Amino acid sequence: MPEVVNTSFLGSSIEEVESSSEEVMVKVDHVSMVFNMANETMNNLKEYAIALARRELRFKEFRALDDISLEVCKGDVFGILGTNGSGKSTLLKIIAGVLEPSEGTCTINGNIAPLIELGAGFDMELTARENIYLNGALLGYSKSFIEDHFDEIVEFAEIEKFLDMPLKNYSSGMVARIAFAIATVIVPDILIVDEVLSVGDFMFQQKCERRIQTLIKEHQVTVLIVSHDNNQVERLCNKAVWIEKGHVRIDGTAQDVCQVYRVLGGHIGSAESEERIFELLRDPSIPCDELVETFAGETRYATPVNLLESLEGGERSGSIILAPGENHAVCMLANAYSSLNEMPVLLTRPDRLPDIVDQKIRQMQISSITVLGGSDLISDAVVKRLEVISPAATITRIDQNSEERLAYALFKHGESEWWGRKAILTYQEGIGDILCFMPYSYRNRMPLFFSVSRGVIGEDVLKSLVSGSFDEVLLLGGEDVFPAECLAPFEKAGIPITRFCGKDPFDANNIITSWVEARDNTTDQSFEAFFVSIWNPSDALAMGPLTKQRNATVLVEDAQNLDSITNNFSYIEAKKDTLSKVVFFGDSTQFSDLDKMLLLKDLQRSLRS
Ligand SMILES: Nc1ncnc2c1ncn2[C@@H]1O[C@H](COP(=O)(O)OP(=O)(O)OP(=O)(O)O)[C@@H](O)[C@H]1O
Numbered sequence: 001m002p003e004v005v006n007t008s009f010l011g012s013s014i015e016e017v018e019s020s021s022e023e024v025m026v027k028v029d030h031v032s033m034v035f036n037m038a039n040e041t042m043n044n045l046k047e048y049a050i051a052l053a054r055r056e057l058r059f060k061e062f063r064a065l066d067d068i069s070l071e072v073c074k075g076d077v078f079g080i081l082g083t084n085g086s087g088k089s090t091l092l093k094i095i096a097g098v099l100e101p102s103e104g105t106c107t108i109n110g111n112i113a114p115l116i117e118l119g120a121g122f123d124m125e126l127t128a129r130e131n132i133y134l135n136g137a138l139l140g141y142s143k144s145f146i147e148d149h150f151d152e153i154v155e156f157a158e159i160e161k162f163l164d165m166p167l168k169n170y171s172s173g174m175v176a177r178i179a180f181a182i183a184t185v186i187v188p189d190i191l192i193v194d195e196v197l198s199v200g201d202f203m204f205q206q207k208c209e210r211r212i213q214t215l216i217k218e219h220q221v222t223v224l225i226v227s228h229d230n231n232q233v234e235r236l237c238n239k240a241v242w243i244e245k246g247h248v249r250i251d252g253t254a255q256d257v258c259q260v261y262r263v264l265g266g267h268i269g270s271a272e273s274e275e276r277i278f279e280l281l282r283d284p285s286i287p288c289d290e291l292v293e294t295f296a297g298e299t300r301y302a303t304p305v306n307l308l309e310s311l312e313g314g315e316r317s318g319s320i321i322l323a324p325g326e327n328h329a330v331c332m333l334a335n336a337y338s339s340l341n342e343m344p345v346l347l348t349r350p351d352r353l354p355d356i357v358d359q360k361i362r363q364m365q366i367s368s369i370t371v372l373g374g375s376d377l378i379s380d381a382v383v384k385r386l387e388v389i390s391p392a393a394t395i396t397r398i399d400q401n402s403e404e405r406l407a408y409a410l411f412k413h414g415e416s417e418w419w420g421r422k423a424i425l426t427y428q429e430g431i432g433d434i435l436c437f438m439p440y441s442y443r444n445r446m447p448l449f450f451s452v453s454r455g456v457i458g459e460d461v462l463k464s465l466v467s468g469s470f471d472e473v474l475l476l477g478g479e480d481v482f483p484a485e486c487l488a489p490f491e492k493a494g495i496p497i498t499r500f501c502g503k504d505p506f507d508a509n510n511i512i513t514s515w516v517e518a519r520d521n522t523t524d525q526s527f528e529a530f531f532v533s534i535w536n537p538s539d540a541l542a543m544g545p546l547t548k549q550r551n552a553t554v555l556v557e558d559a560q561n562l563d564s565i566t567n568n569f570s571y572i573e574a575k576k577d578t579l580s581k582v583v584f585f586g587d588s589t590q591f592s593d594l595d596k597m598l599l600l601k602d603l604q605r606s607l608r609s
Contacts, residue, residue: 025222026072031104033065066246079233079240110189124168156181194226234258269562287600296587301354304542318367335544336448345542376401420445426476432505433476436512439547466493533590540585573606
C-alpha cells in the first residue's frame with residue numbers, strides 16, 4: 001500500500017483511515033497497465049493491413065497505470081480523484097474485469113455491478129424498453145428477474161413517457177439514469193460508478209447518492225466512485241485515492257485526500273518536486289504562523305493602502321505618487337521614482353479614483369502628488385478629484401502616455417544627482433524581472449528605462465544612458481528583445497552592460513538574486529522573503545518602499561508549478577539563518593493556505609536541522 005499522507009495539520013480529526021470492516025473486497029496489487037499505440041497515423045484499414053503484413057507497424061508503449069496498489073474493504077465508499085487522463089477509468093476497468101492488467105494482479109471478492117462506460121451494453125437503435133432487457137442480460141439477470149423489476153427500473157430512471165423511443169434520441173443524462181437504475185436494481189457486493197453520476201442532472205445525482213447511501217447502510221455494499229467533483233467525493237466517501245499520471249499521489253481518508261487535491265490538483269512539475277512536496281505533507285508538524293504575513297486587498301487598489309499603513313512614516317508622508325493600477329509597467333516606474341525619497345505609491349483606476357484611495361488621501365496631510373501618466377492612462381476626472389480632496393497639495397502630472405516616454409520624462413523630472421550610478425533598461429513585459437530587482441534597484445535609486453519596441457531604444461534614452469551619468473546598465477531581456485546590434489552604442493561609449501535572461505521567470509529570479517547577493521554586502525543581515533505571484537503580481541505593484549524598510553528579497557512564484565515552489569524552498573533553506581519572515585503578496589487565489597503552510601513547514605524544518 002502506498003504510504004498514507006498524514007494531513008492532520010489541515011484540520012482533519014480523522015488520523016487513521018478507518019474501514020467499516022476488515023474484509024478486503026478489492027485488492028489491487030502492483031498493477032500496471034501498458035497500452036500499445038501505433039506510431040504512425042493510418043489513413044484507412046487497407047494501409048493498416050498492408051503495414052501489418054509487412055511487419056512495418058511500429059508501436060510505442062504508453063504506461064497508463066504504474067505500480068498501483070490499494071485495498072478496498074467491505075462497506076468502504078472509495079473515491080478515485082485525478083485530472084483528465086490520469087488513469088482513473090483504466091483502473092476501474094481493471095477492477096471490473098473489462099481490462100487485464102499488463103503487470104500485477106487484481107483480486108475481487110464478490111459480484112460487481114459496473115457502471116463504467118456510458119452507453120456500453122446498450123444498443124442505440126433499440127428502444128429504452130428493449131435496452132433494459134439487453135443490458136440486464138449483459139449484467140447476468142434472467143428475463144423473469146427483469147420482468148419482475150421492470151417497473152422499479154423505469155420508475156427510478158423516470159423514463160415512463162419515453163420507454164418506446166430509440167435510445168439514440170435520449171440525452172446522455174437519460175442513458176445514465178437507465179444504466180444506474182439497472183445496475184442497482186440488485187444489491188451488488190461491489191458497485192463501480194464512473195462518470196455516470198456526473199452526466200445526470202442535479203436532482204438525479206441526489207437521487208443516485210441517496211440510493212448509494214441506502215446500499216451502503218442497509219446492505220454494506222462496497223462502492224468505488226470516480227468523480228471530478230471533489231465535494232461529492234468528500235460527501236460520499238470514507239476513503240479516497242488521488243491518481244496522477246498513472247501513479248498514486250496520496251491515499252487516505254476522503255477528507256484528507258480531497259483537501260490536498262483541492263489545492264494541489266492540476267499542478268505541474270517534476271517527479272522530484274512532487275516527491276519533495278508530498279514528503280513535507282507527510283510531516284505531521286504544525287507550522288507556526290508568526291513567521292508569515294500577507295498583503296492582499298479586496299482589489300489591487302486596496303493593497304497599496306494597506307502597504308502604506310504598514311510603512312514606517314507612511315501615513316505621515318507629505319508626498320505620494322499616483323500610478324494607473326492597470327498598467328504594470330507604469331507601476332514599476334512609480335516604484336523607481338519612489339526610491340528617490342521613499343514616497344508611498346497609490347494606484348488609481350483610469351477613469352476614477354477608487355473609494356479606498358480617495359478616503360486615504362483625504363485622511364492624509366499631503367503637500368505634493370505626482371500623477372504618472374497622461375490622460376490616456378489617468379483621466380482628467382481623476383486629477384480634478386485630487387484637486388478637490390487635497391486642495392493644499394501641488395499636483396504634478398508627468399504627462400506622457402507611452403511607458404517609454406513616461407520613463408524618460410520621469411528620469412528627467414528627478415534631479416539627476418538624486419539618481420544612482422546604475423540604470424535598468426528593459427521592455428514593457430519584463431515585469432517579473434523588474435520585481436525581482438526591486439529591492440536592489442530601490443536601495444540604489446536606479447531609474448528604469450523601457451525600449452520603444454523590440455530592438456529599438458529611443459534616441460534620447462540612449463543618449464542619457466551613454467552620457468556618463470551611469471557606470472553600468474543592467475539589461476533585463478534576451479537577444480530577442482535586445483539584439484546585439486542595438487547595444488553597439490554602449491560598447492562604443494565604454495558603458496558596461498550586464499544582461500539578465502533566464503530560461504523562465506524562476507530561472508531569471510535565481511540569476512538576479514545570486515547576482516545581487518554577490519554585489520551587495522547584505523547577506524549576513526536579517527531579511528524578509530517577499531513572495532509574488534508571477535502570473536498576477538497586482539498585489540505587489542506598490543511594494544518598493546517596503547522592500548527597503550524590510551530589507552527584502554523578492555521571489556516570484558507560480559503556485560501551480562511544483563518546480564517553482566520547490567525552487568523557493570531551496571532558497572529559504574539556504575537562507576534560514578538570516579530569514580526573519582515570509583511575506584506573501586497575493587490573495588488566496590494566488591497563494592492558498594496550504595501553499596503558505598508548505599513553505600512554513602519547510603522553513604521550520606530547516607531551522608530545526
Ligand atoms: N485503450 C487505450 N489505448 C491507448 N491508450 C489508452 C486507452 N485507454 C486509455 N488510454 C490512455 O490512458 C490514459 C488514462 O486514461 P483514463 O481514461 O484511464 O483516464 P481518466 O483518468 O479516466 O481520464 P478522464 O478524467 O478524462 O476520464 C489516457 O492518456 C488515455 O489516453
